[in-house]
Every structure is written in C-alpha cells, then in structure tokens.
Amino acid sequence: GAVVSQHPSWVICKSGTSVKIECRSLDFQATTMFWYRQFPKQSLMLMATSNEGSKATYEQGVEKDKFLINHASLTLSTLTVTSAHPEDSSFYICSATSGGSTDTQYFGPGTRLTVL
C-alpha cells in the first residue's frame, strides 16, 4: 500500500513554543491530507482537511490561528502548533489520499507531542 511518513515521531517542548509536524506521502501524490488528534483512550478527532494549494478547512472548535496547516506540494503538508500549552499534548496523526472514486486514506505513523 501507499506510504505516509511523519516527522518527528515524538517531540517534547516547553509551554509557549511552536512545534512543526511534517506529513509526507512517499510514493504517491496526495491531493488531500487530513490532520487528526487523538487523546489517550479516545477516538480519532478530525482537526482539518488540507488540499494542495488551498487553505485548510478546519473542523468546528479547532482554532485555525493556533493550528497552522500548510499544504504547499502534493507530497507535503505541515501542521504547526503555535504557542503550545500542556493541553495541546496529544497524538497527532495525518492521513493522505490520492483522490479518485475509492478515496482510500493512508495514515502516517503519528507524532506524539508533549508540552511541559
């Protein structure tokens, strides 16, 4: 199947700093990428949908000025958590799809963010 990578796999930062997470589709062109957040023992929560060259569409309740998403190419999307706080500590996962009628989404391995 298609491969999606994320970097870094884990990060620890101080409160108030910004953290950038990269999501790359390695062997296909991703027309759409999605960013999810998952707290321990909870379901995946969709944060935003990102189409290459367009502004991301954020889900209700997700602050677009805090979670900056850039999808500059068909293989790369980035999520920047600005002025991170301890409550932003979570597992951030991206997924990517090449589009088409089947629209299979492939997930990256996730990034575990811990804000001290």
Place this chain on the structure above:
Amino acid sequence: QKEVEQNSGPLSVPEGAIASLNCTYSDRGSQSFFWYRQYSGKSPELIMSIYSNGDKEDGRFTAQLNKASQYVSLLIRDSQPSDSATYLCAVNPQAGTALIFGKGTTLSVSS
C-alpha cells in the same frame, strides 16, 4: 449528522476462533467503506476496503457489505493474540471528504 456506529466492546474471543466486528452507518449514499486496525499508541493501519455489496476476502479477513441494510462487518478467522487491537470502521460519504470513523471496537484474543 452522518454517523458510524460500532459496539465499543471489548469483544473477547479465544485463539483460533472467528471474531465478528459490526458497523452501521447513517448516510445511505456512502460508497466507500474501510476497516482499520489500531494498536495502542500507534496510528490506524488499513486492513480492508470494500465498495460493492457482498463479501471481500483477504487472507484471514473477510469484509461484508450490505448497502440496503447500511451494514458493514469484518470477520477475522483463526484469530491470533496479535489481532488484539481496536478496529475502526470508516465510511466515505463523498469523494474528497474526510472519512467518518466509528469509535472503534476493542478486540481481545486470548491464548
């Protein structure tokens, strides 16, 4: 509100048995259906996709789709302890949009 419902479990089966996971969805127009497996602390991994009514088999896994009943299931034959995970049912209501996920069913296979 488009929804995907799954029994949260836990579903416990002995090693070698058949595990049956079920899912219903609300959007009758949905066309693509997926099962993902998620181990604790890891991201979801695609197991099966199914698009037309009937059965689709891949190794020990069989996905079943019944669009009239808005029902998707996953059968795992010869269950192994390594199959112990949370299984997520996902439905794509429209091309280009995000999948709608169920909350997942936790499967525990005892040796």
